[in-house]
Amino acid sequence: MAEIEINNLYKSYGDVKALDNVCLSVEKNGFCGLIGPDGAGKTTLMRVITSLLVPDSGEISIGGLDPIKEYKKLRLKLGYMPGKFSLYQDLSVEENLRFFAGVFGTSIKENYHLIKNIYSHIEPFKNRRAGKLSGGMKQKLALSCALIHKPEILILDEPTTGVDAVSRREFWEMLGEIRNYGITILVSTPYMEEAVLCDQVSLLFDGKVVESGTPKQIVERFSSTIFAVKTVNIPASLKVLRNMEDAKSVNSFGQNIHVVFNDGNHSVEQITNYLIKNNITDAKVSIINAGIEDCFIDYIIRQNKN
Amino acid sequence: MKRFSGFLLKEFLHIIRDTRTMLILFLIPIFQILIFGYVIKNEVKDAKIGIIDMSHDNVTEEITARLDAAVDFNVVREYRNYEEAESGFRANEIKAVVVFADNFANDLGKYRSADVQILLDASDPNLANLINSYISVILNKYSHEKIQTGTPALVSTEPRMWFNENLHSAYMFVPGTMALILMLITALMSSISIAREKENGTMEILLVSPLKPIQIILGKLTPYAVLSIVNVISILVIGNVVFGVPVNGSWVLLLLSSFLFILLALSLGLLVSTVVKTQQTAMFISILGLMLPTMLLSGFIFPIENMPVILQYLSYIVPAKYFLIIIKSIMLKGLGLDYIINEVLILISITVGLIALSVLKFKTRLE
Structure with missing residues (x-):
């Protein structure tokens, strides 16, 4: 059986369906990304997995254990990093780490090798209060604390939200290294571009898993051609392109605009000419491969149409 | 045991590092007793x-x-x-x-x-x-x-105030303040400290750890129990040295019954913390629900006999009422355990009931 095995899971808060027929399977030593916007149900799913919430119905097995009946055994195997920075702000870096090691009946020394690469970044500040650390350092400390007892399964709820771009990249590299210790990782994030680093992703929307597979598989399932329009005048271009006949979706992605049409009879030249006709002369149009975010937007558009 | 001692160390660090907590723990009791002692006087002088x-x-x-x-x-x-x-x-x-x-x-x-x-x-x-x-x-x-002397005189009645011959108000407020301070520190502070873990999200991590609920509870409450004993002793010393309130009975019995009351207040704080989610609500409930009755309905300031009947009945569920009877009996009358056994038994049963209720209500999950 897979390390994380979830079938037909339901969980409601009153009328709101937080989890709606969720299925998820992560093999041992797998690295699964849970992608979705705020309110998609990521945190609820993680809390059910960590035995903090009881689902309404469905099958769930984590590390071969039932989080409802065998939560005591399960909690020994889990490393959990909640969404909010939840360490003790008034304790120093080292005191936090020592506390979490102590709670799990181990010591910093015993498992130092596991966190060495991460902790070495913050070790120079080990006497500083955790509350006084920068966002990126807080995340590294939180990850160290979640890892110090050598968990078999690591659950990370939006670990990179509110962290700068450099720290985010570093953080994901660290997660890659943690895999070398045979730890199964489930990580959630609202940032689509981070998803490609996982070896499997599930897109969560409105409590439902709308797509799952390897990042490559998900992108390949995307059939339409995507035109990327690079221009300095994004707001005006968006307006012009949205007025184009047949345009299915027109969205800005950083400095680019991604355009998808309902049929395939469009070309780079045709779009360039159209833009020039509408006084946008600097635009560079090209055909690109779909990203996870494109798939997500495509799904949401299909949902809204139905 | 190693898990527990680490938890305990963390709790002491929280208390020592928080200036506000330290102020509430050590300055407020001293101020309170001095204020009650000097400002609120029920005696006539000059x-x-x-x-x-x-x-x-x-x-x-x-x-x-x-x-x-x-x-x-x-x-x-x-x-x-x-x-x-x-x-x-x-x-x-x-x-x-x-x-x-x-x-x-x-x-x-x-x-x-x-x-x-x-x-x-x-x-x-x-x-x-x-x-x-x-x-x-x-x-x-x-x-x-x-x-x-055989000379004709006015009609004579002679009241004598026993146990407090000179009607010193200190004899009233030292035991009363002690009950109030113990209730404040133990119930209020412990309920706030548990609510803080919930508010900061650290409770989530504690729950997803192998710590047993009873370890979390004991780790949270022990520091406050220790500090309250320190407070009891300092209140008694100030009462004795500054205001001349005697301890006529046994010190051991006095400290033991104070410890019983501390346990009771702690279990009340624990019960409060199991139902609230934020520090604010914990504080609100502790002050309104625990401190005010301790002040008003225990017989500390207003005699219970003079209250409306309904409040008199209500005073039966205010633990401080029994505690005041106990410590006044020990301190002022010098009585032994056999005279206060009923009140002691009442306090013990309230404590046991509250602890059982809190442990049952303590959630091992988030909802």
């Missing part, structure tokens, strides 16, 4: 009184001299008539006037009694009552002496 003496004989002059000599009073003026006395009251010169009727000494000789009237400024009724009884005591004492 109250200014006036005299209307229509007789001016040797008896009235001797009584006036006695009133003036008493530490409680200071005879500031003699008024010629009631009108003058009234303007004295209005000008706030005096709190009371003692009026001797005409022919005072003669009447006393003839009829073995004479009229004394006491006029009181009852805009502060408690004070008026106190002054009234103090003056009566002095008059009665005088007449009592005269009877013994």
